[in-house]
Amino acid sequence: MNTFNDLFKKYDWDTIEKKITSVTASEVEQSLSKSKCTIDDFLNLISPVAQNYLEIMAQKSHALTKQRFGKTIQMYAPLYLSNECQNICTYCGFSLDNKIKRKTLTDSEIKEEILVLKEAGFDHILLVTGEANYTVNINYFLNAITIIKKHFANISVEVQPLSEEEYVSLHKAGVHTVLVYQETYHEEVYKKYHPKGKKSNFEFRLETPDRVGKAGIHKIGLGVLLGLENWRTDSFFNALHLDYLQKKYWQSKYSVSFPRLRPAEGIIEPNFIMDDKDLTQLICAYRIWNPDLEISISTRENEKFRDNIIPLGTTTMSAGSKTNPGGYSVDKQSLEQFETSDERSAFEIAAIIRQKGYEPVWKDWDKSFSHKM
Amino acid sequence: MKNYMSTFKISDTTFTSRLFLGTGKFGSNKQMEEAILASGSELVTVALKRIDFETETDAILSHLKHPNINLLPNTSGARNAKEAIFAAQLAREAFETNFLKLEIHPDPKYLLPDPIETLKATEALAKLGFIVLPYIHADPVLCKLLENAGTAAVMPLGAPIGSNKGLKTIDFLEIIIEQSKVPVIIDAGIGSPSDAAKAMEIGADAVLVNTAIAVAQNPRLMAEAFKEAVIAGRKAFEAQLGSVSNYAQASSPLTAFLNE
Numbered sequence: 221m222n223t224f225n226d227l228f229k230k231y232d233w234d235t236i237e238k239k240i241t242s243v244t245a246s247e248v249e250q251s252l253s254k255s256k257c258t259i260d261d262f263l264n265l266i267s268p269v270a271q272n273y274l275e276i277m278a279q280k281s282h283a284l285t286k287q288r289f290g291k292t293i294q295m296y297a298p299l300y301l302s303n304e305c306q307n308i309c310t311y312c313g314f315s316l317d318n319k320i321k322r323k324t325l326t327d328s329e330i331k332e333e334i335l336v337l338k339e340a341g342f343d344h345i346l347l348v349t350g351e352a353n354y355t356v357n358i359n360y361f362l363n364a365i366t367i368i369k370k371h372f373a374n375i376s377v378e379v380q381p382l383s384e385e386e387y388v389s390l391h392k393a394g395v396h397t398v399l400v401y402q403e404t405y406h407e408e409v410y411k412k413y414h415p416k417g418k419k420s421n422f423e424f425r426l427e428t429p430d431r432v433g434k435a436g437i438h439k440i441g442l443g444v445l446l447g448l449e450n451w452r453t454d455s456f457f458n459a460l461h462l463d464y465l466q467k468k469y470w471q472s473k474y475s476v477s478f479p480r481l482r483p484a485e486g487i488i489e490p491n492f493i494m495d496d497k498d499l500t501q502l503i504c505a506y507r508i509w510n511p512d513l514e515i516s517i518s519t520r521e522n523e524k525f526r527d528n529i530i531p532l533g534t535t536t537m538s539a540g541s542k543t544n545p546g547g548y549s550v551d552k553q554s555l556e557q558f559e560t561s562d563e564r565s566a567f568e569i570a571a572i573i574r575q576k577g578y579e580p581v582w583k584d585w586d587k588s589f590s591h592k593m
Numbered sequence: 594m595k596n597y598m599s600t601f602k603i604s605d606t607t608f609t610s611r612l613f614l615g616t617g618k619f620g621s622n623k624q625m626e627e628a629i630l631a632s633g634s635e636l637v638t639v640a641l642k643r644i645d646f647e648t649e650t651d652a653i654l655s656h657l658k659h660p661n662i663n664l665l666p667n668t669s670g671a672r673n674a675k676e677a678i679f680a681a682q683l684a685r686e687a688f689e690t691n692f693l694k695l696e697i698h699p700d701p702k703y704l705l706p707d708p709i710e711t712l713k714a715t716e717a718l719a720k721l722g723f724i725v726l727p728y729i730h731a732d733p734v735l736c737k738l739l740e741n742a743g744t745a746a747v748m749p750l751g752a753p754i755g756s757n758k759g760l761k762t763i764d765f766l767e768i769i770i771e772q773s774k775v776p777v778i779i780d781a782g783i784g785s786p787s788d789a790a791k792a793m794e795i796g797a798d799a800v801l802v803n804t805a806i807a808v809a810q811n812p813r814l815m816a817e818a819f820k821e822a823v824i825a826g827r828k829a830f831e832a833q834l835g836s837v838s839n840y841a842q843a844s845s846p847l848t849a850f851l852n853e
Contacts, residue, residue, distance in 0.1 A: 286808045290618020291620030292620075373645075438701075470702070471700065577620045578620055579619060579621050583642070583644070584642055586680065588676075589642070589670045589671060
């Protein structure tokens with residue numbers, strides 16, 4: 221098997237969707253009693269009928285997370301470098317057809333933003349951009365990383381899909397993690413949401429984590445944009461993707477994120493509503509299926525949900541996030557990707573984590589491991 | 594006949610307590626500090642990657658400043674010998690100690706140690722003057738090779754790290770203990786005080802415990818329980834346990850005819 225696409229082609233969306241809805245209570249119980257789960261168990265645990273077992277799932281998820289990750293939550297902050305974008309994505313504030321002034325941070329602006337994040341205590345940072353290959357390309361990233369890596373122990377990127385060689389150079393430059401979300405695994409629907417730009421190529425995006433894995437990146441993060449399609453079916457494919465990657469690129473760690481569609485400039489309403497109960501079920505299902513997976517909760521989620529999801533499987537949280545380039549200091553009013561829901565500061569979030577009996581961890585990586593001799 | 598428990602040495606350092614602790618996974622640094630103090634441990638391992646040397650008051654280190662507590666920096670996060678050696682050198686500078694827990698796990702899922710890279714790194718680090726304590730599989734041959742490479746101790750695993758499954762590798766641990774010329778510290782998998790006592794009973798020089806204490810409802814109390822179990826197990830070993838009889842005393846012996 222060359223890439224995930226070869227495996228993906230063997231599956232059919234409607235068949236999986238049907239399979240998920242026809243899961244029985246006894247199948248859920250069987251999955252819950254296993255000490256090692258397979259992808260079929262994950263399918264059982266995200267089924268509608270499994271929602272009747274939510275408390276049991278939550279207890280199990282809590283215990284597994286505590287055992288594997290301890291009572292700690294890793295803290296990170298996103299740094300939006302640019303909102304220039306040549307794609308049309310009908311749900312995103314950065315979409316090309318949004319006729320709003322664009323911004324890409326200069327070196328000195330990056331330094332100004334960094335100061336604010338360091339002051340808040342962050343040592344893990346996530347660099348985010350749209351997709352503008354002429355201006356915000358590998359050269360731009362490498363330059364930005366040179367500035368940033370002096371100040372942060374751990375750098376993640378969430379940028380446009382790149383080539384394997386480009387990922388190798390990011391790895392050498394000190395990038396620890398690459399996040400790339402498929403948005404939806406429903407190919408036809410994907411094309412409707414992404415009518416224009418390089419992103420409209422479904423397969424190129426689908427094969428991106430393979431290129432990341434081949435490049436030797438330490439951690440790979442996947443996710444679907446919840447709200448575009450049936451979250452159950454989409455999440456099954458996302459888990460299938462993780463399962464494939466974990467076996468093939470076994471030296472990398474994996475994380476999963478759960479972006480629920482949020483209001484943004486000029487966007488459509490979600491086609492599928494995913495409520496808090498659904499999202500809790502999904503988080504617990506991922507944990508029970510895969511005890512080593514990092515589970516990340518962003519400020520897209522509201523305060524009440526974030527506070528209560530801490531002990532249920534979460535390993536990683538952002539705080540005080542701004543989703544617009546310059547948002548922390550240099551240009552607070554620039555175009556944002558989406559409205560955050562939890563606007564509390566890193567200091568406040570850390571206090572809440574402690575209140576829950578967990579230790580906020582600011583540093584869990586060292587530059588020395590990225591050192592190339 | 595002596596009536597006290599013996600001490601033991603790693604390189605030139607003497608330890609009274611045979612319980613070593615990890616510092617990860619605790620719900621707060623204060624909880625970690627209390628548990629370590631309650632355990633009576635004199636050696637605690639700290640991941641280099643967790644420490645922020647740029648601030649003078651690192652949150653973890655400031656809770657570990659006690660006269661009887663020695664720090665054992667570890668290379669958790671290193672995927673090969675090269676990365677581990679580089680990290681070890683940084684750790685030596687930063688922690689001002691030659692002690693090093695060598696961890697090389699290319700597999701981030703179960704954090705299983707890479708025996709080949711570990712052997713390579715041990716050899717190189719021993720030459721650089723490090724007191725190397727490598728985390729390894731319970732592989733008796735590897736232990737002998739590490740001895741030749743200049744290791745100061747060996748740290749074979751009892752079960753997958755964080756699993757609390759106890760001494761799953763006991764048959765191999767017993768061979769290692771039987772053959773070893775360097776201290777044997779059983780690391781990983783020890784889930785309860787009875788596991789720790791068992792490890793001491795079979796003659797391990799020390800145990801390293803983290804998850805079982807850190808994620809307990811009451812870490813301080815659990816640390817005390819481990820302290821007592823390790824002492825009990827060691828005392829039993831030194832007092833020489835009676836052997837378990839594997840032979841049934843048959844009521845109609847098969848060799849009775851020889852006496853007829």
